[in-house]
Amino acid sequence: MNLIDGRTTITGTRRLSWPWQVKLTAAEMHRPHSDPSPLDGVVLIPRHRIDWIQVVS
Template identity: 70%
Template sequence: MLTVRRRPVVVNLVDGRTTLVGERRWSWPWQVKLTGARLHRGPGHPEQPVDGVVLIPRHRIDFVQVVS
């Protein structure tokens, strides 16, 4: 699975509280790469922008939703 197009996605991590929202870039079966990401740590915490590229290993991902 090789993804070339940028698509806005919501990624929920296995800890149950952390969510990343950004554009999916070159994603391989073992990782998801996001750019322009924002980090949400649950209720009561402010949204934080993330600089650069975020690499998330698949074993840390609980759910990925494509928004477009």
């Protein structure tokens, strides 16, 4: 998913999500000009911070 800041992409395994947030595990944060950073535990991202989501099964 891409966040609304236009610079941050987060990839991971989607878990139970609600209309107001997305829950990810095994997530990584990707920013321009740097290596991906692993994120520990469960990541909760508010839907209003998300610009674009692609779900791959």
